Amino acid sequence: MSSSFIARGVHVDFDGIKALDDVDVELREREVLGLIGPNGAGKTTLVNVLSGFQRLDEGSMQLNGANVTGWSPYRLARRGLARTFQGARLFKGLSVFENVEVGALGVGVGRREAKARAESLLSLLGLYGQADMPADSLAYGGQRRLEIARALALRPQFLLLDEPAAGLSELESDEMMSAILDFKKDSDCGVLIIEHDMRVIMSLCDRVHVLNYGKTIKVGTPAEVRADEGVLTAYLGVGGNQDA
Amino acid sequence: MKHSNSPLLSWIGRRVWPLVALIVPLGAIALFGGTGSIVFQREVTTMMMYMVVVVGYYIFVGNSGVTSFGHISFMIIGAYTAALLTLTVQQKIILLPDLPSFLADVHFGFVGGALLGAVVAAVFAAVIALPINRLTGISLSLAMFAILLTVNVIVSHWTSVTRGVTSMFGVPQSTTLGSAFVFASITIVAAWMFQWTRVGLRMRAAREDEPAARAVGISIPRDRAIAFILSGFFVGLGGALFAQFLGAFNSDTFYISTTLLTIAMLVIGGFKSLSGAVVGTVFVSALDAGLRRMEDGFALGPLEVGSRPGLSAVGLALCMLLVLVFRSEGLTGSREIPSLWRLRRNETPPADTLPAPATDRKDVS
Numbered sequence: 232m233s234s235s236f237i238a239r240g241v242h243v244d245f246d247g248i249k250a251l252d253d254v255d256v257e258l259r260e261r262e263v264l265g266l267i268g269p270n271g272a273g274k275t276t277l278v279n280v281l282s283g284f285q286r287l288d289e290g291s292m293q294l295n296g297a298n299v300t301g302w303s304p305y306r307l308a309r310r311g312l313a314r315t316f317q318g319a320r321l322f323k324g325l326s327v328f329e330n331v332e333v334g335a336l337g338v339g340v341g342r343r344e345a346k347a348r349a350e351s352l353l354s355l356l357g358l359y360g361q362a363d364m365p366a367d368s369l370a371y372g373g374q375r376r377l378e379i380a381r382a383l384a385l386r387p388q389f390l391l392l393d394e395p396a397a398g399l400s401e402l403e404s405d406e407m408m409s410a411i412l413d414f415k416k417d418s419d420c421g422v423l424i425i426e427h428d429m430r431v432i433m434s435l436c437d438r439v440h441v442l443n444y445g446k447t448i449k450v451g452t453p454a455e456v457r458a459d460e461g462v463l464t465a466y467l468g469v470g471g472n473q474d475a
Numbered sequence: 476m477k478h479s480n481s482p483l484l485s486w487i488g489r490r491v492w493p494l495v496a497l498i499v500p501l502g503a504i505a506l507f508g509g510t511g512s513i514v515f516q517r518e519v520t521t522m523m524m525y526m527v528v529v530v531g532y533y534i535f536v537g538n539s540g541v542t543s544f545g546h547i548s549f550m551i552i553g554a555y556t557a558a559l560l561t562l563t564v565q566q567k568i569i570l571l572p573d574l575p576s577f578l579a580d581v582h583f584g585f586v587g588g589a590l591l592g593a594v595v596a597a598v599f600a601a602v603i604a605l606p607i608n609r610l611t612g613i614s615l616s617l618a619m620f621a622i623l624l625t626v627n628v629i630v631s632h633w634t635s636v637t638r639g640v641t642s643m644f645g646v647p648q649s650t651t652l653g654s655a656f657v658f659a660s661i662t663i664v665a666a667w668m669f670q671w672t673r674v675g676l677r678m679r680a681a682r683e684d685e686p687a688a689r690a691v692g693i694s695i696p697r698d699r700a701i702a703f704i705l706s707g708f709f710v711g712l713g714g715a716l717f718a719q720f721l722g723a724f725n726s727d728t729f730y731i732s733t734t735l736l737t738i739a740m741l742v743i744g745g746f747k748s749l750s751g752a753v754v755g756t757v758f759v760s761a762l763d764a765g766l767r768r769m770e771d772g773f774a775l776g777p778l779e780v781g782s783r784p785g786l787s788a789v790g791l792a793l794c795m796l797l798v799l800v801f802r803s804e805g806l807t808g809s810r811e812i813p814s815l816w817r818l819r820r821n822e823t824p825p826a827d828t829l830p831a832p833a834t835d836r837k838d839v840s
């Protein structure tokens with residue numbers, strides 16, 4: 232059976248603000264799903280729900296057929312779910328190497344294997360030379376890549392990335408995307424990526440999910456989404472700082 | 476920083492050297508202490524026993540980043556257990572006529588008393604570990620304080636076993652400067668090894684960033700519970716050593732002032748590093764001993780200063796205040812002793828991966 236991660240009928244309310252309003256989302260093996268929408272659309276909230284950080288007011292979640300509604304983040308992580316945060320969250324006092332090592336140790340991997348994963352992921356993301364430095368001594372671009380390396384150390388079935396390229400230069404952003412694709416080549420991992428840069432979304436994603444004011448307004452291929460009137464008005468209507 | 480290609484050398488440089496750099500100076504202090512007056516010997520021995528308590532305390536606080544205001548309860552349990560086990564059967568008949576027979580009829584030597592004191596404290600820690608570690612931050616700190624108050628009340632009133640507020644006395648005074656140093660060293664080695672285990676590394680990760688730690692699958696309460704039990708063991712060991720050093724003590728000997736003193740030691744040294752715990756214990760012990768001597772009055776050149784009771788308490792509080800204000804990470808900056816050399820990792824990544832990282836930071840949109 233191919234793996235899948237499905238959320239149905241997700242509602243999240245913040246004091247009357249419907250951050251998510253009846254959202255269905257499905258992640259599939261090997262697929263890259265883009266999650267886009269104007270600022271405040273509910274993208275981060277959806278990632279928080281999927282990773283167990285945000286309680287759902289209504290709705291259900293299924294991971295490979297098993298009901299995982301209401302599970303805590305650490306249990307979901309051990310079931311194969313990894314995420315990054317909007318604005319990197321690193322283990323600042325630990326070394327670059329330890330940050331990645333802990334990613335593997337967290338899900339119960341042995342010491343030797345954890346170190347091996349750290350070695351290979353640090354080279355994949357171009358951080359090998361800085362392995363022994365404290366994590367917070369990395370430049371911003373390095374910190375973003377380190378967070379991805381740490382998430383990949385879990386060997387996730389599903390990977391949720393919240394604006395991994397935000398604040399990076401075009402070159403750095405391209406490097407990051409090629410690293411993600413590199414990793415995906417020999418993995419069945421399904422990826423959800425939040426990204427404002429349409430160039431990235433169009434080149435990377437198999438499907439795109441568009442949110443606006445907590446509601447799904449379109450799910451389809453990048454080409455379909457680009458051609459959709461509703462999506463265009465949502466973006467133009469809000470007029471935020473969209474790169475599209 | 477030198478680099479090395481040998482994993483063994485690297486391991487020695489990173490894992491063995493910092494330990495040597497802590498324990499050898501401590502050994503020198505012990506040797507020096509051994510040549511001094513009786514009073515000085517006792518002061519150095521007391522410092523070594525506090526080392527056991529503070530490093531044990533550090534195992535939980537340093538790795539979790541959460542303060543506990545009740546760790547001295549483990550010390551109380553260790554102390555009373557050691558006393559009950561090392562008093563002779565005849566002494567117990569006189570001192571504690573109503574003692575349950577499984578305690579009345581046993582007798583252990585110094586090491587047995589010390590280790591069993593530690594074990595009983597660890598068992599107590601294990602009993603409360605899970606509920607306590609469901610709490611975080613200040614709730615945990617205060618819950619531990621409540622535990623300390625409770626243990627103190629029990630010890631004060633359980634007269635048949637503890638003699639209550641009257642003194643427990645006649646405990647063989649077997650803790651020597653040498654044995655205290657050996658136990659201090661063992662505690663330091665254990666704390667150092669623990670922080671490099673999987674549990675230790677995961678805990679320090681969670682200390683740095685809780686959400687990120689949970690996102691990589693770390694069960695924070697479970698890991699903390701393990702450190703809590705280990706911590707209870709060593710703080711209990713410290714209590715057992717104290718009991719066998721003092722010979723006589725009562726329910727107030729290990730209580731609020733001991734709590735404050737040990738917290739001061741950890742905070743002043745730097746609570747997030749083992750080096751901080753060790754340096755803080757030495758520094759505060761020296762300061763405390765010095766101030767205590769001055770309490771009886773002293774001469775400052777031609778100036779005669781009369782008796783100043785309370786000088787040591789005020790001095791300690793002032794010192795802690797200064798550290799908190801000007802050096803919140805403690806004297807060591809909460810850093811460990813630096814490695815001697817590093818393992819040289821490949822500076823240029825393998826050819827088929829990414830080019831060297833760009834370092835420019837652009838503002839987040």
Ligand SMILES: Nc1ncnc2c1ncn2[C@@H]1O[C@H](COP(=O)(O)OP(=O)(O)OP(=O)(O)O)[C@@H](O)[C@H]1O
Binds near residue numbers: 245250271274276
């Ligand atoms: N913890 C919270 N408490 C109250 N309101 C919240 C909370 N988190 C998010 N919100 C609100 O929910 C809505 C969705 O926020 P969310 O962060 O999910 O948006 P987003 O799509 O990720 O936006 P951005 O592109 O700016 O990251 C916003 O109106 C936000 O103000």
Ligand SMILES: [Mg+2]
Binds near residue numbers: 274275276317
């Ligand atoms: Mg967001």
